[in-house]
Amino acid sequence: MAIETTETPVRTRRAGAFDIRLVISLLTGVYGVVLTIMGVAFTDQADLDKAAGVNINLWAGIGMVVFTALFVLWAVLRPIRVPVSDGDEIPAE
């Protein structure tokens, strides 16, 4: 694997250049939609009997979609701010 060893004299702080909240939302969003569809369209009596009568795919799916919506809302309302120059954070070497 290629390893970058470029020396940058001035350290730029790219704290959170990508937002982990969006990655989490992507995962729970896809899971939520897939499970909801499974729950609505592909659940037979055997599945229901197995899960004690609960359509768990549907409910877990809805739960994850709601969670995703809240997480995206948070990421949109409080986006990551990247400090341009913040001198107090250089660790002692």
Added chain:
Amino acid sequence: MHVLAAANLRLDAHAIDYVLLAFYFVLVLGIGYLARKQVSSSIDFFLSGRSLPAWVTGLAFISANLGAIEVMGMSANGAQYGLPTAHYFWIGAIPAMLFLGVVMMPFYYGSKVRSVPEFMRRRFGTGAHLTNGVSFALAQILIAGANLYLLASVVNLLLGWPIWVSIVIAAVIVLAYTALGGLSAAIYNEVLQFFVIVAALVPLTIVGLYKVGGWNGLVDKVTGGPGGSAQLESWPGNQLTGFGSNFLSVLGLVFGLGFVLSFGYWTTNFVEVQRAMASKSMSAAQRTPIIGAFPKMLIPFIVIIPGMIAAVTVTELQGANKEALVAGGSAPSGATFNDALLLLMRDLLPNGVLGVAIAGLLASFMAGMAANLSSFNTVFTYDIWQAYIRKHKPDSYYLNMGRWVTAGATILAIGTAAIASQYSNLMDYLQQLFSFFNAPLFATFILGMFWKRMSPAAAWIGLLSGTASAIVVFLLAETGVWDLPGQGASFIGAGAAFVVDIVVSVAVTTVTKPRPASELAGLVYSLTPKESIQRSTIGEDAGWYRNPGLLAGIVLVLTIVLNIAF
């Protein structure tokens, strides 16, 4: 392991389950790739450039510990002992996490050390540093191997893949993202893993509770089963400690588990402390373990309760089977309590949610291993290589080094996984042995932080004699010379290690030379200027809800409420 295989654990996974599982792994690798762009120096690689927000490091703090051993082991304990298992979370973790955040973190973060052994080095010099650094590095490799082997054996049972295939695939995935993105990749993945684990266990708990007829149904069934209603109250937990007397049991839980064992683990284990060191300010570092304490309080409900449900609903575990297992024998069905979670998943979850549950389990295994690797490479590179072997190289050298060390550690972990597959008892013993380092370590740290006179010689002699005394107690209990019940032995061993360490350290200090006070600023309480351990209260650290002390108080009150309610 063949006992485990005797019960039929093969899950009926369909294409959709594999698709959900594969999607998770794509994101795991994607995080490694994205995090790589942020790595331009060794501090970026090993400590995430000290730039992460507190909620991220707080969840990673919990997730790093929420590995296979925790999830499977604690649901097994739930099946066997019931609610008293919650002590491992409530009294066995939360007070120590709060203590780490409020009292110890100002020294760790304020002194700008890059690892726990490095703190040891600055405070006590070479002897204690080497003892701590080398034993920690060895332990991480062993535990990473054990995690890897557990992961592979569960994949083998669940999905039927050969063990060595799962070992190599899992090792390559973990290596790929930790070597690319360093600690950031490990931490971001731990946060993702946290949510997948929750998404896997919450539906399982809900369906399980429906199955047994709600909370009341569970209460009725557990009361009627072997173990009885004592499994529904967290105190006094006699079955868990093995002490007959209520008083001794409570004492063992509070001092053995709650004080010595848990403080040793949570406050000095670099795997945990590293997460807090990666946060972006003193305030965020202090909040890391405290924020982590909120989910930690609630995790018992989605880990222990499924275990309890499994013990009363799964055919292979209930009735006569549970009776035989509780008595220490083997169940007629061939199942063990360690299978509780898997059996419950097999019985209750339809395809779809099943895929999420499998992803959650694998996530928890990988979380553990990645945490071991990312802390190992930091300690090895900074504390062994840079400190003793190749000093004064440019930073890019150590960054490169860190990537190679990660690769080397992964290969070693595959090796220790192979050892674990041959000698599973040996691994148990070795892990126990390393846990013996923790109790005296805490004693040395706390003495060293608050007593400026404590000398370097006292530190390493105290550590060694404390560890030795724990080993003596362990051997006496193992060979039956001193008749101690199961968990009680480790509580007493840890207690002995703590007391011996303190006594020896004090005794040695009185006859040896202390370090000059000028070298101890920032490391010892009385010699540290208040400003250097002060957290900021402005900007992103402002507001009452970001006050570590207040948050810790809230957690403490909630934990006490939980202890009274259950």
